[in-house]
Amino acid sequence: MSYLFYLLAALTVAGALAALMLKNTVHCALVLTVAFAGLAMLFLNLDAQFAGIAQLLVYVGAVAILVVIAILLTKGSETSKDEVFSRSWLVGLVIAAAVFAVLSWAVIGSIRVLPHEMAVPDVTVVQIGDALVDRYVLPLEIVAVLLTAAMIGAVIVARHEKEEKR
């Protein structure tokens, strides 16, 4: 682990924490983008070029914009008067800790199951593409169908609203 890793990790965690702590919702969305970008750079730091750049493209480019527009369109952009901590913070903490425990258990367990994966694999974009249309073609198609369904749904929702207005 290099100092670069700690730097990026600190950036990511700080961004995520700030997204929880800040009061203004748009600020939250913006610092969440910092966390996304930090995560992307962590991927790049691990030589996972495709994952890192895809993370940047999808999360910083698209998801952040989506979040921000959703906030603006739902009148959530005003700073709320409530406390930052909700009343059910204890329950949230427990759930978060449980998720973290399960994930870390899985990660630590994977070292035992896949001992040969310790070396840095040299994965190129071409290999990822081959794997996507070869071995993982079924999941890819399912995701495609899901996305198409979501898109049709969005179109129907938008159309319904328009007809009501007329």
Place this chain on the structure above:
Amino acid sequence: MQSQPKPPRQPKRECEIPVIEKTDQLFVLLQHWLVSFLPAAMQPVAGVLLSVVAIVCIFPALFALTTVFERKGLGRIQNRLGPNRVGPFGLLQPVADGIKSLTKEDIVPLSADAVVHYLAPVVLVVAVFMGFAVLPMGRKMVLVDLDAGLLFYFAMGASTELAVFMAGWSSRNKYSLLGAMRAVAQMISYEVVLLLSSVTVVMMTGSLSLTKIVEAQNQYSWGLPHWFIFTPWGCAGFAMYAIAATAETNRSPFDLPEGESELVAGYHTEYSGFKFALFFLGEYLAMFSISGLGTTLFLGGWSAPLSSLTWVPSWIWFFTKLMLSIFVFIWMRGTLPRLRQDQLMNFAWKFILPMCLLNLFVAGLWTYLGSGWLRWVICSAILIAAYAAMGWGEMRRGKIGPRSYRYAE
């Protein structure tokens, strides 16, 4: 020199080729020479730093020149003189503009979100500069030769949208916010087109690396280059890429986000002084980098337009093509009226996007039809027929008529 295989450059004539190669690799050699003064441990870092400094200096200098060029060109189109007071032919105008923007008061609105307001231009310029990192500006002249260079470029391009939004939102001005929303909607819509029109090139070369894409085009038959624009799918792809690039950079006729007749100046209404200059710089840098990418993808990057001209240094070709694209940008700005928001969206989603998808299909067909004249005929016929049918269909629907207002009656 019929076809030029790149990596092993065989010295045919002993005295001539090295000179050509030297001029071709001028900047690379200069960099190596400068770096060689440093201790070996520092050399890689210093080399990268030197390249970064070169990029950070050259493109703003080009920006300064382009502003004069643009104002002169627009003046010519609009039958006036353009700037002609500062220096010979007004060439020193950018210096005066720079001093002016540096000395101007930096006004931040009282209700503005100061931090975000401050960060927005910085984020924009940084994100735009990052795009230059993967552009091959000449033979072996690329800062980082990423395996997924094209993807990196688009990731950086997508990040500029957030900066535009930050600028518009933090200003607490309705014109700014409207401009930012328009900009974001427009950039997201046309980014789809931009990506899909570039995908054809990736399909053909089988690589996301921009250097490999240039190498694939750096071949000649009968003295003519194998640029992708000279194929049916490449020509159509380039046309759509050019339209999307104009929209991505918010240039006229797609300059609705800053439409001064409606929105004062759009998302940078509340910026003054040097921050405004940064937005201005960002817009032009985005123009340079997107033209550079278009050059790399469709116009053969740094390769020469004729095999007999390969002795001209590669970087000259790259920058010539870049400046030609900039000239077309300026020309379009001077001649085309601005689109309306609904026209803009309809054009992106109902016309260019289907054409892009069809072009992907045509590109696939091109590969499977093998080499021969048949694929030229079939692919061109499909594209022209689709274009004609869609254009005719849109005209038939009779959408052209007196303008109707929904809200402002």
